Structure formats: structure tokens, C-alpha cells
Amino acid sequence: MTEGKALTIGDCVHRAARDFDVQGLASPRLDAEVLLAHILKVDRLYLYRNPEEPLTQEVASAFQSLTARRLRGEPVAYLLNRKEFWSLIFEVNEQVLIPRPDTECLVEEVLKVCSDAATGDLRILDLGTGSGAVGVALAWELRHAHVVATDISPGALNVARRNAGRHGVEQRMTFLAGDLFAPLSEKFDIIVSNPPYIRTTAFQALPPGVRGYEPAAALLAGPEGTVFHERIIAGCPEYLNEGGWLFLEIGPEQRQGVEALLAAAAIFEESHFRRDYAGLDRVAAAKRKQSSWTR
Ligand SMILES: C[S@@+](CC[C@H](N)C(=O)[O-])C[C@H]1O[C@@H](n2cnc3c(N)ncnc32)[C@H](O)[C@@H]1O
Structure with a gap:
């Protein structure tokens, strides 16, 4: 920072975007704008309309501290403590996975089978x-659902509980x-x-912002990445109603393994897979055979 003349909005965005670019971040200008807009509590358009506006020393140093964290690889969502999912804003921190757009496919698949069951x-x-992204989005969409x-992490559950409160669905949710x-x-x-x-062996290849x-x-989920899918499918006889549906997010390379697990369980009458918007297998869905449960 220079002594004397105050830095402007334009200066700060330009410098941070340049540093992010040198560091190889994927969206340098966007990151710089989002971080400064967050500190100023304005939208990004404001930055474009007021590039000559001088920043106070306080704002400039808050921005410098966030850009330093971003340069070390910290995800923008953790810097802002928020992430949009299903058009809802979720609080996030390092106790929870940052909800991914791909996971919206999981919500969409659930809603396809629940749209008929609007009562009861x-x-x-x-x-x-985690952050409650899936559960809160479903409670938000399905007003008749509980x-x-x-989660194994009490810290994550605290975040999820706050997100349920933020979206007014906490009375129809239970956190365990x-x-x-x-x-x-x-x-x-x-x-x-x-x-x-x-997969355990894929951990080192994850982007630094995820890994770190x-x-x-x-x-992490074992050598094939399917340890949890296997345990969840194994739990379905005891915890899924007859005629009920199981929905699992998967990695694209896990389709075959999960397909085999579903078949071996021998309790599902049908199953199908759903691709995400990049064309990759992302959701496994399976309906438990029905003898007494009816919609
Ligand atoms: C991939 S994250 C998904 C978080 C959230 N559902 C989402 O889609 O953004 C998986 C979550 O499973 C939780 N988890 C890991 N092992 C678990 C276990 N043995 N029992 C329950 N939850 C577990 C983690 O703490 C984490 O919150």
C-alpha cells in the first residue's frame, strides 16, 4: 500500500486480480471483485460504477488480509463464510464441505419422486x-416433509442447524x-x-484449495471411494421403507461399483443413474421393492 494518496476501488481490484492471476487462480478478477464487494457490503456493480472511490485505510487493510488468504489458496466461500446452493445462501466454514453445484442434481432427483406426494x-x-445444503433445500421445497x-461432525451439525434457522425450516428438521x-x-x-x-489415492491430486x-x-472414502455408498446401501433394509427411494451422489468413476452394490443388495426393484450438467454420472437412485408402503 502507498503512503499518502488513498487507494481507490479500481486500484485495489486491479492489483489483487493481477496477484491472483500470477498465482494461477482460475477467476482472478471475479475473486478480487467479490472479496472487495463483501468488505464494502455492496454488489459488484457498485465497484464498476465507482472505480475512483477512495478506500479508507481500514477497508484497504481488511481487503489486503483477505487477498493474502486467497493467495494462500483458501476458497472464496470460506473467506466470505457463505455459499449459494439451490438459490439459497448457506453459511459455510472450515467445518463443512462447500456445497457444490453438482449436488443440486441430487436435490432435483429427490424432487422428481416427491412431487407426487404433496400431502401426508x-x-x-x-x-x-455437512452445511445442511441438501436437507435444508429439501425441507424448503417440500413443506410437508420432515x-x-x-453427520459425524458436531461442528458441521451446528452450521447445518444455523442454516435451517436461516431458511425457516428448523422446525421440520432434526439434527443428530x-x-x-x-x-x-x-x-x-x-x-x-x-x-x-x-479415493484415498486421489487425495494428493485434489486442488490445493480443497486438499488444504x-x-x-x-x-475421503477408502481405496475405491465407495466405502460410504456400501455402508449406506447395507443400511437400507433397516432404515428405508418399502417403496421408498435411496439417492446417492457418486463420483463418475463409481457408477459400476455402486450399480453392483445396488444389485447385490437385492432389495431394490429399479435403479437408474443421473448425469450432472457436465455429462458425468453423478446420482444413483434406487427404489426399494414395495410390499406394504404406498404413497
Ligand atoms: C461430501 S460431504 C457432503 C456435505 C453436504 N451433504 C453437501 O452435499 O454439501 C460428506 C459429509 O459426510 C460427513 N461424514 C463423514 N463421515 C461420516 C460418518 N461416518 N457418518 C456421518 N457423516 C459422516 C462429513 O462430516 C461431511 O459433512
Whole structure:
């Protein structure tokens, strides 16, 4: 920072974008604008309209501190403590995975089978809720549903609870800490999960911002990345109602393995896979055979 003449909005954005670019960040200008707009509590358009506006020393040093963190690789969502998912703003911090746009496909798939069941009690289980993104989005969309959200991380559950409160669905959600199904003693109509699914050997190849900042417990899932899919499918006889649906987010390379696990479970009458908007297999859906459960 120069002594004397105050830096302007334009100076700050330009310098930070240049430094981010040199560092190889994917969207240098956007990151710089988003961070400065956050500190100034304005939208990005304001920055374009007021490039000559001088910044106070306080704002300039707050911006410098955020840009330094960004240069070390910290994701923008953690710097802002927020991320948009399903057009809702979620609080995020380093206790939770940053919700990904791909995961919206999981929500979309659940809504396809639930849209018919607009009345009555619908019991949904979101395993490994993290920030609550999936569970809160479903509770938000399905006003007749009760969503039980579990996570092994009490810190994540605190974030998820606050996100449910922020979106006014906390009275139709229950948050339970524990290992997958361990805290549960009831059956559900829908079980949905975006479980950890990174192969242990793939960890080092993850982008530094993911590897260095997002919780490892939200990512890693054994040599094939399917440890959690296997355990969740194995839990379905006990926790999924007959005629109910299981939805699992998968990595594209896991389709075959998950397909085999679903077939071996021998409790599902149909299953299908859904691609994300990049054309990659992203969601496995399976309907449990029905003998007594009806919509
Ligand atoms: C990939 S993240 C998904 C978070 C969130 N559902 C989302 O889509 O953004 C997986 C989550 O599973 C949780 N988790 C990991 N192991 C678990 C276990 N054994 N039992 C319950 N949750 C677990 C992690 O803490 C993390 O929040």
C-alpha cells in the first residue's frame, strides 16, 4: 500500500486480480471483485460504477488480509463464510464441505419422486448433511416433509442447524450426531446422501484449495471411494421403507461399483443413474421393492 494518496476501488481490484492471476487462480478478477464487494457490503456493480472511490485505510487493510488468504489458496466461500446452493445462501466454514453445484442434481432427483406426494408425512433422511445444503433445500421445497440430518461432525451439525434457522425450516428438521445410521431408530421414505467419495489415492491430486482447507472427513472414502455408498446401501433394509427411494451422489468413476452394490443388495426393484450438467454420472437412485408402503 502507498503512503499518502488513498487507494481507490479500481486500484485495489486491479492489483489483487493481477496477484491472483500470477498465482494461477482460475477467476482472478471475479475473486478480487467479490472479496472487495463483501468488505464494502455492496454488489459488484457498485465497484464498476465507482472505480475512483477512495478506500479508507481500514477497508484497504481488511481487503489486503483477505487477498493474502486467497493467495494462500483458501476458497472464496470460506473467506466470505457463505455459499449459494439451490438459490439459497448457506453459511459455510472450515467445518463443512462447500456445497457444490453438482449436488443440486441430487436435490432435483429427490424432487422428481416427491412431487407426487404433496400431502401426508414424508420422512427424509440426509446422511452426512455437512452445511445442511441438501436437507435444508429439501425441507424448503417440500413443506410437508420432515428431514432428519445426521453427520459425524458436531461442528458441521451446528452450521447445518444455523442454516435451517436461516431458511425457516428448523422446525421440520432434526439434527443428530453420529456415524451414519447409528443415531437412528426409525425408517424413512427417502434416504439421500452426498457422502465422502474421494479415493484415498486421489487425495494428493485434489486442488490445493480443497486438499488444504476442506475437511478430510467430508472427502475421503477408502481405496475405491465407495466405502460410504456400501455402508449406506447395507443400511437400507433397516432404515428405508418399502417403496421408498435411496439417492446417492457418486463420483463418475463409481457408477459400476455402486450399480453392483445396488444389485447385490437385492432389495431394490429399479435403479437408474443421473448425469450432472457436465455429462458425468453423478446420482444413483434406487427404489426399494414395495410390499406394504404406498404413497
Ligand atoms: C461430501 S460431504 C457432503 C456435505 C453436504 N451433504 C453437501 O452435499 O454439501 C460428506 C459429509 O459426510 C460427513 N461424514 C463423514 N463421515 C461420516 C460418518 N461416518 N457418518 C456421518 N457423516 C459422516 C462429513 O462430516 C461431511 O459433512
